[in-house]
Amino acid sequence: MTGNTRAAPPRAGAMLEALRGLGYSTGAALADIVDNSISAKASQVDIVFAWAGSKSSVSVLDDGRGMHDEELQSAMTLGDKSPLDTRDAGDLGRFGMGLKTASLSQCRRLTVGTARDGAHSCLRWDLDELMKDPTGGWLLFEGPAAGSDSHFNALAEKEHGTLVLWEEMDRIVTQGYTSADYLDLIDSVEAHLAMVFHRLLDGPKPRLRLTINGKLVEPWDPFMMGHPAKTWNSPVERFRSDSGVVAVECHVLPHKDKLSPGDFSRGAGESGWNAQQGFYVYRNERLLVAGGWLGLGQGRAWNREEAFRLARIRLDIPNTADADWKIDIRKSTARVPVSIRPWLTRFAEDTRDRARKVFAFRGAPIAPRGSAPIEMAWRTDHGSSGARFRIDEKHPAVAAVLDACADQGELIRAMLRVLEETVPVQRIWLDTAENKTTPRTGFSGETDESVSKVLRTLYNDMVGRKGMGAELARKALLSTEPFQNYPALVERLGDEASTQAAS
DSSP: OOSHHHOOOOOOOHHHHHHGGOOOOOOOOOOOOOOOOHHHSSSSEEEEOOTBBBTTTTEEESSOOOOOHHHHHHSSEEETOOOOTTOOOOOSSSOOHHHHHHHHOSSSSSEEEEETTTTEEEEEEEHHHHOOOOHHHOOOEEEETTTTTHHHHHHHHOOEEEEEESOOTTTSSSSOOOOHHHHHHHHHHHHHHHHTHHHHHSSSSSEEEEETEEEOOOOOOOTTTTTTTTTTOOOOEEEETTTTTEEEEEEEEOGGGGSHHHHHHHHHHTTTTTOOOEEEEEETEEEEESBBBBBOOHHHHHHHOOTTTTTEEEEEOOOTTTTTOOOTTSSSOOOOOTTTHHHHHHHHHHHHHHHHHHHHHGGGGOTTTSSSOOOOEEEEEEEETTEEEEEOOHHHHHHHHHTTTTGGGHHHHHHHHHHTTOHHHHHHHHHHHHHTTTOTTTTTTTOOHHHHHHHHHHHHHHIIIIIHHHHHHHHHHTTTTTGOOHHHHHHHTOHHHHHHHHH
């Protein structure tokens, strides 16, 4: 070593206050705590949110192997382990910072009690006490704070396990915060943990049982595996990179029309259908990144767009690849290594294309096998200046009006042209983006009587004015948008009751 050196240790209180701004949500912070429990081979993790106004607390108790006193001190020390150290293959950590940074992003007092081989230890960080210390020293306090002992009763009789306690939660319980807000927070955390750990929580023999205030957290599967309406998924493909094997599996979810309202709402996930599209990056089956296209795209990075909302891609990376994938401390971002980008882009393009076709099937309905092609009310004309939407005069409803009012044909066509030139495209896109769902079409949500009224009008015109046979008229309507979706109503046309109702 050359030259003079000076020691420049950071002041503990100031440093810890700065680290509080890393940007954890409460759900992400608790996921980091659960990571530690999983790494400690826990099979049961119980989270308790206790409401007491400004004295509210959150505790996380696991049945993992626990720690000896020296291990606890290491776990509570910032930077005690290097991210460059070799880790166990199942380890969900990397930086040796998560327990501290995640917890202190939410609270001012972090206490950790642990038991191993029947021996108990307890240490805490207390930011308010550290700020009083004029030396700025890194002081860990032994045992719970005064009045907090009861939180550790659940650990007292255990031979092994760990309890993490958050108190003085100034980043959560702010001025005006109520018990109702706390309940909303619990729901949000539950949704987040159900997503992050869904592969560990799922299956006939789940590897992890997770509860919040005694309620079992049910897994949220972003890929809707096993759903009878599931559209498509690819076989698992693998890429051997310098930092380990990467595996990808592509999925296209069902169109909204194939899902019950409950399934559709559940499929939207924590952030909604648009936000949840794209890649789901996992390390050791723990979700790191939920949605987004990881900066991929030809020419420019793909954005989350309505047309691709049904595309979701599972991506598994080993914990040896953290540096290559630029995994951050919060385990919330990832960047695709250059060597893998072309390989992943190929899969993503195919999945996006498939998802777009499924999403847009309303614009190009598929006729049942053996049936005539569907007559659509709208067509798309593509020209050098872009695409235009045109009303198709061959559609039976349009053609019937033009035929019946031949002497007014020019006036009717002028009206149709006005409709074509005033399609509220921008408003449709804006409403879709704001409401996170597409506008209703095809009589969606309407009663059978509403649909039947229009059907009877067209049917009577076909049979009465045009002289078509009843069977031929029904067949024509079954190949007409949107009536191909109502075969039972079409089949009833011609009944005496329906004819009388139309007269």
